[in-house]
Amino acid sequence: MRRESAATPHSFKKRILFRFLAVCVALAPFVAVELVLRIWMPLPTRQSFGGVDDDPLVDLHQLRPLFEPSPDRTEMQIGPQRSNFFQPASFQQTKPENGRRIFVLGGSTVQGRPYATETAFPKLLEIELSTAFPDIDWEVVNCGGVSYASYRLDVIAAEVLRYAPDGLVVYTGHNEFLEDRTYAGFHAIPRPLARGYAFAARSELVRRLAWIVRPSDDQERAGTAALIPEEVDARLDHAGGLQDYQRNLDHHRSVVRHFELTLRRIADRCHRANVPLLLCVPASDIVETPPFKSTLPADTTPAMQSLWQRMHDPDQSPEVRLRMAEQILVTDPENAAANYLLGRAAWEQEDYENAAAYLLKARDFDVCPLRATSTMEQIVRNVVREAPKDQVIRLLDVPQLFASEASNDVCQPALFVDHVHPQIHGGHTRIAAELFTQLSSIGPLGLTSSKASSEDRTAAVNAYLGGINEAYYHRGKQRIEGLRMWAKGRAGGDGSDR
Structure with a gap:
């Protein structure tokens, strides 16, 4: 038992070395072909040769x-x-x-x-x-x-x-x-x-x-x-x-x-x-740039439609429109128009931290993204x-x-x-x-x-x-x-x- 135990580390190293050499032998033809292609047969330009x-x-x-x-x-x-x-x-x-x-x-x-x-x-x-x-x-x-x-x-x-x-x-x-x-x-x-x-x-x-x-x-x-x-x-x-x-x-x-x-x-x-x-x-x-397009989700409810219309109604007071925007974001946090309205209001009030958060979301959730997003x-x-x-x-x-x-x-x-x-x-x-x-x-x-x-x-x-x-x-x-x-x-x- 002691002899087998003493031989185990040596046998383990031999097995690892054998497997490593086997992998090298298996990969050698591919490495050789790759070197030949790179050195003596380079590809033509991309326009005349496709693939990956x-x-x-x-x-x-x-x-x-x-x-x-x-x-x-x-x-x-x-x-x-x-x-x-x-x-x-x-x-x-x-x-x-x-x-x-x-x-x-x-x-x-x-x-x-x-x-x-x-x-x-x-x-x-x-x-x-x-x-x-x-x-x-x-x-x-x-x-x-x-x-x-x-x-x-x-x-x-x-x-x-x-x-x-x-x-x-x-x-x-x-x-x-x-x-x-x-x-x-x-x-x-x-x-x-x-x-x-x-x-x-x-x-x-x-x-x-x-x-x-x-x-x-x-x-x-x-x-x-x-x-x-x-x-x-x-x-x-x-x-x-x-x-x-x-x-x-x-x-x-x-x-x-x-x-x-x-x-x-x-x-x-x-x-x-x-x-x-x-x-x-x-x-x-x-x-200064509002979202180019903002919509409600396809499965929106009549209550959400009402909030949406009131938020966009110029006859409503700014306070009411902001309150409508906040309510919309509870259900639809990715609404670009609501985020922009709240962001501009925060910007004008010099609440720049909240303004940045809202305005970035307004850009990132724009349904017509003509500006690179944060991601x-x-x-x-x-x-x-x-x-x-x-x-x-x-x-x-x-x-x-x-x-x-x-x-x-x-x-x-x-x-x-x-x-x-x-x-x-x-x-x-x-x-x-x-x-x-x-x-x-x-x-x-x-x-x-x-x-x-x-x-x-x-x-x-x-x-x-x-x-x-x-x-x-x-x-x-x-x-x-x-x-x-x-x-x-x-x-x-x-x-x-x-």
Whole structure:
């Protein structure tokens, strides 16, 4: 008995070693194939090869590259056929030896709406960088597409990573609910497995296997993933589009999970390409902007309908309307209109803590979500915080940058021209200045000490903005009303059901 007892630890170690070697032998062929594929047979571009690297939830195969060669082939440019969604932008075909190239991806905020790219933060960032580092040939390329959501930007990110970028800046989150799409089977996918799609994309072998087994017929593929048209088809671009938005918690959660999956895939792309990434938390106004649509639950009672009507009745006193809102929230705590009414009242009474709580709920429970929710803001932060330690990734928390003195949870409403678009002065200028600080601290960019102070950079930006003629600013102000009407559902949506 003593002999067997003495031999037990040795036998246990042998069994563990044997099993470990057996696993290694079993995995060796796969590791060998993976190395061969990575080193000698790398995949072509994303547009010409799909599989797991494609979005697993929507079919994006109809999307086309954003850039094309210029007529003289000296530059890559956004083609004129994309002018309904993008402003002109280009960069040199041959990158200068002293060149630095930054791509900025996003929606209409990146494009500078209601103005244009001339006064958007990517252009102002380029001025700051050129002022501070004049010996470098800077190209800050504006890839802001009107109404472009993260899943469309993911395709652009895959494309621009082929153009020798020195960094990517991504500002997205407000457009995720604009296009009508379904998520067949997505509810059954556990969150860890959904995140695993992005991890699986790192394997060359898995991507090739996915290409082999993926449906070749468009109709068959459309049965498992929503077909996304070549360009944005926003519901609010159609008369009465606001009516299409209804309370649907399952769909809302799927959109948010899709947003998270996409951001993680963009971050993984940049990690694999060894390109620095700067993610921006999108900011929005919640004080001056009421919910775009608020409704009662489908199974509401006549008593709730009465409360709802009295809350919206302008002939009722403010005290009565507030009391109706409080009663509605007892039964329907996710009612956006009731939360907003109580939030504005608390804000005006300088009860900022309660005001922030109500106003954030009013935005987050908006039936027509045209602003990134609190959960989506946190997702951006989490993607940066949970990134691999060897990844060069930074966070620009714009809501914190725009925070009011009254509450860190509420952006200063004066910094916005509407629900999401920042003012040029104080908005875009502030984002550009903070991006400069973030980018200038990234080691791989190889930037030495700045040759201009903060005051010099600010003066350069102000001089540039002051040189733009008044007609430009006047056209931008004229577009503001158009944007407001669009957000109300255009001609068919008067906002009466809010």
